[in-house]
Amino acid sequence: MLENILRIAISAILINNFVLSRFMGICPFLGVSKKTSTAAGMGMAVTFVMTMAGTITWLINKYILVAFNMQYMKTIVFIFVIAALVQFVEMALQKYSPSLYSALGIYLPLITTNCAVLGAVLLAIDTYNYGLVETIVFNFCAAIGFTLAIILLSGVRERLETAKIPKFMQGFPIVLVSAALISIAFLGFAGM
Amino acid sequence: MMDIIVPVLLFSAIGLAVGIILSVASKLFEVKTDERIELICELLPGANCGGCGYAGCSACAAAIVEGNAPITACPGCSNVDKIAEIMGVKAELSEPKAAFVMCSGTTQNTLKKYDFDGTMSCSDISQLKDGDKLCRYACLGYGDCVKKCAFGALSVEDGIVNVDKEKCTGCGVCASVCPKKVIKIMPKNTKVYVKCSSEDKGIVVKDNCKVGCIGCRICEKNCEAGAVTVIDNLAVIDFEKCTGCGVCAEKCPKKIIKIS
Numbered sequence: 112m113l114e115n116i117l118r119i120a121i122s123a124i125l126i127n128n129f130v131l132s133r134f135m136g137i138c139p140f141l142g143v144s145k146k147t148s149t150a151a152g153m154g155m156a157v158t159f160v161m162t163m164a165g166t167i168t169w170l171i172n173k174y175i176l177v178a179f180n181m182q183y184m185k186t187i188v189f190i191f192v193i194a195a196l197v198q199f200v201e202m203a204l205q206k207y208s209p210s211l212y213s214a215l216g217i218y219l220p221l222i223t224t225n226c227a228v229l230g231a232v233l234l235a236i237d238t239y240n241y242g243l244v245e246t247i248v249f250n251f252c253a254a255i256g257f258t259l260a261i262i263l264l265s266g267v268r269e270r271l272e273t274a275k276i277p278k279f280m281q282g283f284p285i286v287l288v289s290a291a292l293i294s295i296a297f298l299g300f301a302g303m
Numbered sequence: 304m305m306d307i308i309v310p311v312l313l314f315s316a317i318g319l320a321v322g323i324i325l326s327v328a329s330k331l332f333e334v335k336t337d338e339r340i341e342l343i344c345e346l347l348p349g350a351n352c353g354g355c356g357y358a359g360c361s362a363c364a365a366a367i368v369e370g371n372a373p374i375t376a377c378p379g380c381s382n383v384d385k386i387a388e389i390m391g392v393k394a395e396l397s398e399p400k401a402a403f404v405m406c407s408g409t410t411q412n413t414l415k416k417y418d419f420d421g422t423m424s425c426s427d428i429s430q431l432k433d434g435d436k437l438c439r440y441a442c443l444g445y446g447d448c449v450k451k452c453a454f455g456a457l458s459v460e461d462g463i464v465n466v467d468k469e470k471c472t473g474c475g476v477c478a479s480v481c482p483k484k485v486i487k488i489m490p491k492n493t494k495v496y497v498k499c500s501s502e503d504k505g506i507v508v509k510d511n512c513k514v515g516c517i518g519c520r521i522c523e524k525n526c527e528a529g530a531v532t533v534i535d536n537l538a539v540i541d542f543e544k545c546t547g548c549g550v551c552a553e554k555c556p557k558k559i560i561k562i563s
Contacts, residue, residue, distance in 0.1 A: 195321040203332050206334050
């Protein structure tokens with residue numbers, strides 16, 4: 112059991128990192144990675160949403176969708192749950208951390224359409240057929256992987272601020288190249 | 304038939320449950336915001352220049368509403384009367400200010416003492432032998448201020464910075480980033496000013512710059528209002544006393560006193 116969970120964790124964080132090898136959740140990955148502090152905040156918000164989404168959708172899937180034989184509604188119901196969760200996180204953040212709320216800006220409600228959240232949920236339930244504990248671990252670790260990737264990129268971007276970059280590479284081009292290089296580095300974990 | 308009704312009912316039930324949870328949460332996490340903050344925020348320029356001393360325009364709006372800042376807090380705002388209306392107080396216009404570059408050291412007037420090949424920024428170059436211009440008080444012209452200006456009012460011409468008075472709001476960001484402290488924030492309608500910052504002795508200035516103030520005191524002697532004094536080899540105009548007659552500018556042998 113423990114070995115299994117450890118395997119899931121390492122796979123989700125490093126080997127099949129959601130951003131760097133599955134290429135999900137690129138929008139916030141590029142959008143909020145300008146500063147390490149906001150990137151970490153985004154990572155935490157996504158971690159909360161993904162873990163909660165994994166737990167709730169697994170329960171809904173098992174006790175409502177499967178029980179009533181309507182798994183074909185999965186995607187719609189899951190998106191619905193994720194949207195509600197994001198609303199919840201938004202309200203909580205506005206109350207308890209207004210500065211992070213304003214720093215995340217438009218990217219906070221956009222977690223709703225962060226495909227990494229729906230992707231992790233569907234992968235855990237559809238593809239891997241995980242149990243509840245495994246699903247929670249998988250979703251949590253996928254989010255940790257996302258956080259790791261976004262913090263790594265924000266660190267690179269903070270150093271790019273002071274670098275002398277040719278004019279045609281300034282802005283998004285250099286960010287995409289950096290992201291690609293980090294992604295290649297993560298390829299080293301493949302086959303572990 | 305049941306194939307349709309059951310999913311619809313179930314989906315509605317899930318929706319209802321989520322709706323209830325969210326409405327409870329919105330009560331629980333309710334943040335009371337003053338609607339005036341948003342209204343004022345829309346009236347502010349939205350450039351987030353920081354000239355008011357707050358983090359951005361929305362922070363400034365919040366401070367105005369809370370009474371921590373005067374309604375004229377924003378140096379670049381043209382809607383003070385409307386903000387006053389929202390806040391229910393009378394508008395007292397603050398004197399509009401603008402940035403003035405106190406240097407005439409164009410590339411023709413003051414030569415370079417070395418060629419630098421690297422990051423072209425004033426803050427870097429100013430650390431290397433007081434900058435690459437012969438005059439150590441000169442505007443370096445690499446445009447650190449131009450990059451910071453939120454209103455696009457600055458430009459570099461002939462190696463010194465020029466201010467577009469129409470666009471300048473006097474927020475003072477440029478003055479704070481200038482490593483040479485060559486930009487001064489003064490009332491926009493300032494009539495006469497000395498476009499030089501050099502405190503070197505006249506003989507040194509003559510070597511370094513074709514137009515720099517040499518501290519000859521001709522302006523001081525000729526000013527009827529007694530508004531010009533030479534302090535540390537540099538003519539300084541007291542704007543309270545200055546009548547804007549322009550005699551100093553006329554008599555200045557270096558033509559460094561400018562009339563705007």
